[in-house]
Amino acid sequence: MKDARPCSIAGTLALVGEKYSLLVLREVSLGATRFDQLVRNIGAPRDVLTTRLKRLVEAGLLEKIAYSDKPPRFEYRPTRAGLDLEPVLLTLMAWGDRHLNDGDRPMVLEHFGGPAHAGGHVTGHELVPVVTCAECGEEVRHDDLTAHPLAPGWTVTGPAAAV
Amino acid sequence: MKDARPCSIAGTLALVGEKYSLLVLREVSLGATRFDQLVRNIGAPRDVLTTRLKRLVEAGLLEKIAYSDKPPRFEYRPTRAGLDLEPVLLTLMAWGDRHLNDGDRPMVLEHFGGPAHAGGHVTGHELVPVVTCAECGEEVRHDDLTAHPLAPGWTVTGPAAAV
DNA sequence: CTTAGCGAGTTCGGAAACCAAACCCACTGA
DNA sequence: TCAGTGGGTTTGGTTTCCGAACTCGCTAAG
Known part of the structure; x- marks a missing residue:
């Protein structure tokens, strides 16, 4: 390392x-x-x-x-x-739920949020975590990203290459 | 294990x-x-x-x-x-950017998305990844979650306890 | 008062994983 | 012919992991 x-x-x-x-x-x-x-x-x-x-x-x-x-x-x-670190745990869980055990989930998360959240809520909905961009609000897709290394000598070369 | x-x-x-x-x-x-x-x-x-x-x-x-x-x-x-698995990588990176090295980022990601994305875009904005709920669109906060284990015998006990 | 049990570790010896460096093989280009 | 490159494999020593057993301080039961 x-x-x-x-x-x-x-x-x-x-x-x-x-x-x-x-x-x-x-x-x-x-x-x-x-x-x-x-x-x-x-x-x-x-x-x-x-x-x-x-x-x-x-x-x-x-x-x-x-x-x-x-x-x-x-x-x-x-x-x-x-x-x-909870976002890391949530994305790991989401990946496992999607790709492991044929989609069987050993645990589900209930989310209390959204419009009805301000008042005293009683029931929530299932959490489906998605990574979005805080700037534009859109879901982040691989093809929409470009990496810019800030250290000299460390470049990226592939389809997501920096300019 | x-x-x-x-x-x-x-x-x-x-x-x-x-x-x-x-x-x-x-x-x-x-x-x-x-x-x-x-x-x-x-x-x-x-x-x-x-x-x-x-x-x-x-x-x-x-x-x-x-x-x-x-x-x-x-x-x-x-x-x-x-x-x-990219969401996992993005959340790991976001945590490190926030909590390691006094906030110095070894790499930044440029995001091409949002309203102007449909047409041929030229310049993007910095990506700030946030985990949101696909259902309600809100950012996920720890206190808004409740875990429901689906296997018998495996309960949660704490503040995020299942019903 | 003696014994049983629990929570939170520590100690033990063997198995597995990790590591850097050296080696190997098939090719290319000088 | 010789050096160099890409993609590994081998070697031998160090570190980590593992499960089981053990310890220590305390409480509750008989």
Whole structure:
């Protein structure tokens, strides 16, 4: 991994790209914040989970918060930075729902939003996540993109080539 | 990883969650489709890259296409399923751009879309990817979501708990 | 008071993955 | 004939992963 293209994708994956890290973020986002819950729900070896949690806390994606003094017990809560990874989880889930297991979804997400959201809402609708451009509001399609590397020497050459 | 919560996030990561796999998808999406380009741009060991490419081809995310017969030479092109992972790459990049390196971006993406797109466009705007709900069009926020696991025994307990 | 159990890790030894460098093979161009 | 390129494979050492067993502090039951 030395001398690679400088890139925020690689930088982010250096933080959360190891096995189980994103699943930890999934669990704490769902509300499972304690060690044994994480072990059970993720199925990771306990020692691996220990090192992942330490790393994620150091990186500022999780907070280790005491919920008991005697004996000392902690839970791991996502920080704002940690919750900001939710779009990654949603797009991963959307891809799996579409391309894995013949479209069978192991979990669905209910979204409370839209026009009726301002008042006290009662029922939502199924979430279908789509990546759009904040500037123009349109769904992002591969052919509408052009990459511009800002570091010298790192060009792109293909159909999505920079100018 | 046995006996874990059934989940499309975990399923997708089982396919593309190994080290370098998503960077391979990044490169082929940018147009770098050949073995030595991938080695250089990703910085991965050659043997690891060999096994990643084999796996991604088997999984149907890449196609191995001959571009020379004598000597036999191949390039690796993303399939539709491979390109469908671009939302994951975009959200990873957006997170890194926001939270890494004090907001310095190693690369910017130009988006050609929006109202002026139908006619022959000349200039685009910077892409700022946002995850929205296809149903209601709103940006997805953590507090607007509720998870509903469809497998028995796998519940969620926290603030985003299912009913 | 003794024992059972839980939550949250730590320790252990073996299996698997990763890594950089070296090597190989088929060709091309000088 | 010789150097160079593209696309790998081989080699041997390091790191990571894994499951099971163990520890420690505490609580609840008998």
